[in-house]
Amino acid sequence: MKIGLDIFDQTLAKEWEIFLILRHEDRFFTTEELSATTNLTISQVLKIVTKLINDLEDFGTDTMEVVFSKGKGARFVAKELQTNPRKFLIFLVEETLGFKLLKSILNEDYVSTSNFSYENFVSDSTVRRQLNKFRDNLHKFDLEITRSDALLSGNEKQARLFLNMMLWRIYAGEGWPFEAVNELHIDYLATNILKESGLSLTPIQKRQLMFFLAIGIIRRRNNHYVEFEESWGELTDNNAAYTYFKDHIRPFASFIDDYPGEVALLFFLLIIQSENLEVIQMLYSNFEENKKNNSFLYQATQAFYDNVSQDVKTIPEDLKDVILLSSFSYHLFTHLFKNFSTDISGYDYSVILDTVLSKPVLPNLKKNLLSMIRSLYDETKLDLFLEEDYLVTKYALILTLIKAQTYFEPVIKIKISTDLPLLINLRLQERIYNLFGSSYRLEFLNATDPDHGDILLTNISLPRETKDYEKVNIVYINRNLTVRNIIILSNVLYDTSKQKTTKEISSSD
Incomplete structure (x- = not known):
C-alpha cells in the first residue's frame, strides 16, 4: 500500500496533481482535459486552478507561475531553467491541518482535541475527522493512534518507516522538519557512522540517513524502541559484516547494548539503501555472510x-x-x-x-x-x-x-516496406524499437519475407486486398516519422497486443 498527499488534505492532493500535469508539458491545458485526467468536474478544476494561482502568489516565487486564459485553459510558466517546485510543495503541505497534526503526533506534544483545535482555529470535529483518516490509513501497517493522547503505537519499525516515508516524500532532504533535534549534531553522527562503517554515501543518501537518525532519536526520547525480532538472529549471528558495523559505530550509538533492535534496524536500513554500485560493498559483504550461513x-x-x-x-x-x-x-x-x-x-x-x-x-x-x-x-x-x-x-x-520485461508479451511482427533506401528503413526500424521496444515484444521481418506480419509500415499505397493482407494492420507513414505516425502506431500496437493476448488466453482455457 502507498500513501499520498490526500492523507493530509484531499484538495491539496488534487492541487498538486494539477500542478504536476501543467509542468509536464509546455502548453495550455483546457479545463476539459484537466477534468478528464483528474476525475474532477470542470467547476472543481476551475476552483483548484484559482487556488493554485493564489498559492503561488502567496508563496512568493519569481521563478514560476501558472497563468489562466478562459479560451485556452491553464499553463505552467517556468521563468528559469532550473525551477525547483519542492519548496512550494513544502509550503503547501505545512499549511494543512493534517500535516500539523502529524508533526504533533511525531513530537508527542498533542495535549487534547480541544487544545489542538483551539490552537489551529478549527472545530473539534475537524480534528477528530483528520485523526480518524490517519487511523484508517495506518491500520494496514499494524499501527494505531491512541484515542486519548494521539500517540503513534504498534510495531515500532513500521512506525519508523511510515514517519520517514511521509517526511521524505514532502521534504526530500530540503529543510529540516525536526525542530526538537539539532541538525548539526545529526550531521556529525551520520558522518562518523559512515566513516567508521566504511561507507561512502552520496549526499542525498547521507541526508536520508540523517532523517532516519532524527526520527529514531525523537521516538526513543518518548520511550519507543525497536525490538530485536527472533528471525533477525539468523541474519546477524555469525555475521562478520554486522559485527564490524556494530563495533565501529559504538562510540556514536549509545543504545547498542541496551537496545539491540535499534542497531540491527539501522544496519538493515543501510543495506536496503545500498542499492547502487557506489555503496555496494556493505551490501555485498552482508550478502556473502548470509550465503555462508x-x-x-x-x-x-x-x-x-x-x-x-x-x-x-x-x-x-x-x-x-x-x-x-x-x-x-x-x-x-x-x-x-x-x-x-x-x-x-x-x-x-x-x-x-x-x-x-x-x-x-x-x-x-x-x-x-x-x-x-x-x-x-x-x-x-x-x-x-x-x-x-x-x-x-x-x-x-x-x-x-536484463531487457526481459517483454518476455511475457505476445510477439508482434512488423514489416517495413517503403521505396526508401535500405539505410533509411533500418533507421526507421531503430527509431520504432527505441520508442516501443521496452513496452512490446517486437520482431522485425525482412521486407522480402512472404510473411507480412501483424503490422505493415509503408509510405506507398499499393493494392493490398489479397488474403495475404487480411489480418495485417497497414499503417501509412511519412518518410520521416511524424508525431501523428507515432501516435497511430502506438494505438495499433496496443490494439494488436490486446487482441493477441486475448486470443492466447482463450486458447489456453
Missing part, C-alpha cells in the same frame, strides 16, 4: 534468481552480482516491513508496469510476475513473498535491467 534471506534470493534465469532469460554474467544484491535488498525489505508498496523513501515504481504514452502496455508482465511470486511462496513458504505489491514492481525493474 545459508540464511532464509539468501535462500529466497537464490530461488528468485534461479527462477528468472531458468524460466525467463539467462542472466548475463556481468549483471549477476547486481541482480543478486538488488533482489537480496528487496527481500530484506519485505521481511522487515509489511504492507508497504513503496521503497524506504516513499517512492512508487509502478510506472514500470505502465506507459508514458496514452495507453497501458506490458499487460502480461504484472500478471506473470505475481504468478512467479506466488510460486516462490509455495516453494519456500517464506512470508516475505507475501508482499506482492512491493515485489512486483521491484522484480519488473530487474527484468528491465
Whole structure:
C-alpha cells in the first residue's frame, strides 16, 4: 500500500496533481482535459486552478507561475531553467491541518482535541475527522493512534518507516522538519557512522540517513524502541559484516547494548539503501555472510534468481552480482516491513508496469510476475513473498535491467516496406524499437519475407486486398516519422497486443 498527499488534505492532493500535469508539458491545458485526467468536474478544476494561482502568489516565487486564459485553459510558466517546485510543495503541505497534526503526533506534544483545535482555529470535529483518516490509513501497517493522547503505537519499525516515508516524500532532504533535534549534531553522527562503517554515501543518501537518525532519536526520547525480532538472529549471528558495523559505530550509538533492535534496524536500513554500485560493498559483504550461513534471506534470493534465469532469460554474467544484491535488498525489505508498496523513501515504481504514452502496455508482465511470486511462496513458504505489491514492481525493474520485461508479451511482427533506401528503413526500424521496444515484444521481418506480419509500415499505397493482407494492420507513414505516425502506431500496437493476448488466453482455457 502507498500513501499520498490526500492523507493530509484531499484538495491539496488534487492541487498538486494539477500542478504536476501543467509542468509536464509546455502548453495550455483546457479545463476539459484537466477534468478528464483528474476525475474532477470542470467547476472543481476551475476552483483548484484559482487556488493554485493564489498559492503561488502567496508563496512568493519569481521563478514560476501558472497563468489562466478562459479560451485556452491553464499553463505552467517556468521563468528559469532550473525551477525547483519542492519548496512550494513544502509550503503547501505545512499549511494543512493534517500535516500539523502529524508533526504533533511525531513530537508527542498533542495535549487534547480541544487544545489542538483551539490552537489551529478549527472545530473539534475537524480534528477528530483528520485523526480518524490517519487511523484508517495506518491500520494496514499494524499501527494505531491512541484515542486519548494521539500517540503513534504498534510495531515500532513500521512506525519508523511510515514517519520517514511521509517526511521524505514532502521534504526530500530540503529543510529540516525536526525542530526538537539539532541538525548539526545529526550531521556529525551520520558522518562518523559512515566513516567508521566504511561507507561512502552520496549526499542525498547521507541526508536520508540523517532523517532516519532524527526520527529514531525523537521516538526513543518518548520511550519507543525497536525490538530485536527472533528471525533477525539468523541474519546477524555469525555475521562478520554486522559485527564490524556494530563495533565501529559504538562510540556514536549509545543504545547498542541496551537496545539491540535499534542497531540491527539501522544496519538493515543501510543495506536496503545500498542499492547502487557506489555503496555496494556493505551490501555485498552482508550478502556473502548470509550465503555462508545459508540464511532464509539468501535462500529466497537464490530461488528468485534461479527462477528468472531458468524460466525467463539467462542472466548475463556481468549483471549477476547486481541482480543478486538488488533482489537480496528487496527481500530484506519485505521481511522487515509489511504492507508497504513503496521503497524506504516513499517512492512508487509502478510506472514500470505502465506507459508514458496514452495507453497501458506490458499487460502480461504484472500478471506473470505475481504468478512467479506466488510460486516462490509455495516453494519456500517464506512470508516475505507475501508482499506482492512491493515485489512486483521491484522484480519488473530487474527484468528491465536484463531487457526481459517483454518476455511475457505476445510477439508482434512488423514489416517495413517503403521505396526508401535500405539505410533509411533500418533507421526507421531503430527509431520504432527505441520508442516501443521496452513496452512490446517486437520482431522485425525482412521486407522480402512472404510473411507480412501483424503490422505493415509503408509510405506507398499499393493494392493490398489479397488474403495475404487480411489480418495485417497497414499503417501509412511519412518518410520521416511524424508525431501523428507515432501516435497511430502506438494505438495499433496496443490494439494488436490486446487482441493477441486475448486470443492466447482463450486458447489456453
